[in-house]
Amino acid sequence: MSLINLTSITKHYEMGSQVVKALDGIDITVNKNDYLAFIGSSGSGKSTMLNILGCLDKPTSGQYHLNGKNVEILDQNELSEIRNLEIGFIFQSFNLLPRANALNNVMQPLIYRSIGFRQRKEMAMDALSRVGLGDRVDHLPNQLSGGQRQRVAIARALVTHPSILLADEPTGNLDSKTTVEIMQLFDELHKEGHTLIVVTHENEIAQHCHRIVEMKDGRIFNDSATEKATLGVAV
Amino acid sequence: MFFAFLESSRSALAAIFANRLRSFLTTLGIIIGVASVIAVVSVTGGMSAFIGDSFASLGANSLTIQSYTPFEDLMKGIRSRLTPADLELIEKRGEGIASITPILAANRSSQIKYGSQTAYSEIMGTTYTYQDVSQTYTEVGRFLAQSDNQTRRRIAVIGEDVRENLNLPENPINEYVEFSGEWFKIVGLLEPMGDIMGQSRDNLVLVPYATMVSILGNQARTDIGIQLSLTPTAEPDAVISQLTNLLRNAHDLSSNEDDDFRIQTAEQLMEQFDQILGTLTMVIGGIVSISLLVGGIGIMNIMLVSVTERTREIGICKAIGAKSHHILMQFLIEALLLSLLGGLVGLATGYGLGMVIANNIPDFPSASVPLWAAGLALGFSAFVGVLFGILPAAKAANLDPIDALRYE
Numbered sequence: 001m002s003l004i005n006l007t008s009i010t011k012h013y014e015m016g017s018q019v020v021k022a023l024d025g026i027d028i029t030v031n032k033n034d035y036l037a038f039i040g041s042s043g044s045g046k047s048t049m050l051n052i053l054g055c056l057d058k059p060t061s062g063q064y065h066l067n068g069k070n071v072e073i074l075d076q077n078e079l080s081e082i083r084n085l086e087i088g089f090i091f092q093s094f095n096l097l098p099r100a101n102a103l104n105n106v107m108q109p110l111i112y113r114s115i116g117f118r119q120r121k122e123m124a125m126d127a128l129s130r131v132g133l134g135d136r137v138d139h140l141p142n143q144l145s146g147g148q149r150q151r152v153a154i155a156r157a158l159v160t161h162p163s164i165l166l167a168d169e170p171t172g173n174l175d176s177k178t179t180v181e182i183m184q185l186f187d188e189l190h191k192e193g194h195t196l197i198v199v200t201h202e203n204e205i206a207q208h209c210h211r212i213v214e215m216k217d218g219r220i221f222n223d224s225a226t227e228k229a230t231l232g233v234a235v
Numbered sequence: 236m237f238f239a240f241l242e243s244s245r246s247a248l249a250a251i252f253a254n255r256l257r258s259f260l261t262t263l264g265i266i267i268g269v270a271s272v273i274a275v276v277s278v279t280g281g282m283s284a285f286i287g288d289s290f291a292s293l294g295a296n297s298l299t300i301q302s303y304t305p306f307e308d309l310m311k312g313i314r315s316r317l318t319p320a321d322l323e324l325i326e327k328r329g330e331g332i333a334s335i336t337p338i339l340a341a342n343r344s345s346q347i348k349y350g351s352q353t354a355y356s357e358i359m360g361t362t363y364t365y366q367d368v369s370q371t372y373t374e375v376g377r378f379l380a381q382s383d384n385q386t387r388r389r390i391a392v393i394g395e396d397v398r399e400n401l402n403l404p405e406n407p408i409n410e411y412v413e414f415s416g417e418w419f420k421i422v423g424l425l426e427p428m429g430d431i432m433g434q435s436r437d438n439l440v441l442v443p444y445a446t447m448v449s450i451l452g453n454q455a456r457t458d459i460g461i462q463l464s465l466t467p468t469a470e471p472d473a474v475i476s477q478l479t480n481l482l483r484n485a486h487d488l489s490s491n492e493d494d495d496f497r498i499q500t501a502e503q504l505m506e507q508f509d510q511i512l513g514t515l516t517m518v519i520g521g522i523v524s525i526s527l528l529v530g531g532i533g534i535m536n537i538m539l540v541s542v543t544e545r546t547r548e549i550g551i552c553k554a555i556g557a558k559s560h561h562i563l564m565q566f567l568i569e570a571l572l573l574s575l576l577g578g579l580v581g582l583a584t585g586y587g588l589g590m591v592i593a594n595n596i597p598d599f600p601s602a603s604v605p606l607w608a609a610g611l612a613l614g615f616s617a618f619v620g621v622l623f624g625i626l627p628a629a630k631a632a633n634l635d636p637i638d639a640l641r642y643e
């Protein structure tokens with residue numbers, strides 16, 4: 001069974017008399033352990049796409065099945081639960097809680113699962129070590145570099161063991177060296193069995209992935225496997 | 236749920252302390268409200284006990300007679316009076332009376348002179364029994380004697396403030412002071428009694444009652460107060476009704492007219508005082524409610540600001556799985572803790588204030604805050620916090636995650 005199944009998804013914004021079709025009829029299937037990049041120029045609908053996949057936003061029309069569940073009929077609180085259980089978000093601007101240190105930021109999603117402090121801390125420490133930040137757990141976000149902040153955000157996404165990791169331009173605010181490190185981390189996570197969807201407009205980043213979906217004006221324009229995928233199959 | 240609650244409290248405290256000054260200013264309304272109610276409660280608690288002691292010194296077996304003017308008459312300029320003639324009548328015809336102490340006050344503040352010095356003081360005519368009735372004793376010299384009254388001697392017993400204000404020697408006995416154009420020889424200096432409610436009790440001149448009557452004789456408007464102590468076998472109620480009849484006849488009151496005087500036992504006086512205290516407490520309670528209301532609106536205002544400021548944070552929390560009730564609780568707990576902390580600061584401030592007030596009044600028992608008052612004050616603060624926190628918290632809880640995340 002596919003992890004994600006979209007049929008005829010549209011998202012329209014009414015701007016006065018004009019209708020902006022941010023998504024204009026999307027059909028796509030994503031399977032377990034896919035490593036997928038959405039690419040396309042600015043304004044092509046990539047972020048809108050990711051927000052709908054992450055159940056942050058609701059489509060104007062169309063069906064969305066996540067893990068076999070119809071997401072359409074869920075209310076806000078049920079969507080919160082889905083985001084908490086199934087989805088790990090990684091944002092371009094990191095979106096860490098500014099007054100909480102790295103550890104507390106990573107523990108935050110577990111609070112909504114009513115997990116006790118001890119276990120929360122243990123899980124968060126594991127996730128932080130996984131991204132190589134085991135020694136920075138008591139730093140506040142503004143005491144960390146951009147790359148370190150993104151690692152905290154990745155740890156926060158990983159800590160809940162989600163079925164899917166969604167990253168919207170995760171390296172958009174990072175220098176090239178840090179970008180490579182973060183992408184290597186993504187490659188490792190994929191090898192460990194995670195499902196990753198990355199939004200980017202940089203080709204080098206997309207080349208890390210095994211499948212590239214090109215978007216234009218709210219439509220899917222091309223959907224193809226990369227060399228990596230064929231290499232992976234060959235091995 | 237429980238962990239979320241703990242976690243909310245922790246991060247609420249962090250938020251409150253991150254904006255220390257703002258939190259303090261926000262809770263000022265609650266701090267002032269709680270501080271004033273606690274100060275008043277802690278002082279009036281002591282005051283009731285203090286007044287109780289004072290009245291107890293009058294003895295259970297004593298009566299006070301004073302003129303009484305209904306409010307409507309007061310507005311028309313009519314004043315009821317008790318006259319020296321009434322005193323004489325009671326002396327002659329009253330039954331069951333052990334001693335009578337008249338108190339005849341000159342106009343509240345009279346000029347008094349010694350050499351070239353001038354001062355203002357309360358001058359009262361009374362008799363030797365006043366000493367026991369008001370627990371006022373001399374430090375130097377003697378008190379008024381019975382014979383002073385019979386012979387209308389021009390003598391005076393003065394309080395410490397009068398001695399000081401007139402630059403009289405440490406031992407003022409046998410010095411002469413002048414008031415109302417008459418010379419009085421000082422025979423006694425009273426023990427200092429200190430202040431009550433900022434009012435000195437030592438600025439006082441006592442002269443024999445009969446002397447005072449003769450000085451004020453030309454002024455028809457004298458109004459005296461009378462203290463009676465009863466014989467051990469007398470029934471207070473019986474004495475009251477007998478005296479009432481006596482005075483009603485003397486004042487020519489017809490049966491449909493009310494008494495123009497009041498005869499009260501020490502107990503009744505105390506009840507009356509408690510009533511005044513109760514009214515005072517209610518008035519202050521009203522003021523406090525208003526300041527709590529204002530404080531609550533302040534909290535609501537700052538919580539609304541806080542929700543706006545933290546819109547993005549709210550969006551982040553929702554994106555990683557916070558449900559509406561998590562956010563609601565977060566902000567509600569913050570408002571609750573904010574007002575509770577305000578309540579605690581107010582409690583401490585009010586208690587400190589009460590202590591300062593009580594310590595500045597001699598013979599006053601130290602201020603104490605009854606547990607119920609502390610509990611009530613904190614309960615009220617919490618209630619205000621929750622009441623005024625609901626609106627901002629609901630606003631936060633209902634934010635759409637995607638809009639909140641986009642908020643700049």
Ligand SMILES: Nc1ncnc2c1ncn2[C@@H]1O[C@H](COP(=O)(O)OP(=O)(O)O)[C@@H](O)[C@H]1O
Pocket residue numbers: 013015020021022040041042043044045046047048049
């Ligand atoms: N909240 C919104 N209101 C109106 N228009 C929007 C909104 N969000 C996105 N859009 C429009 O939808 C289109 C797609 O946006 P987006 O998904 O952010 O593109 P991308 O991430 O590929 O740059 C753009 O034309 C954008 O202006």
Ligand SMILES: [Mg+2]
Pocket residue numbers: 046047048
């Ligand atoms: Mg975008």
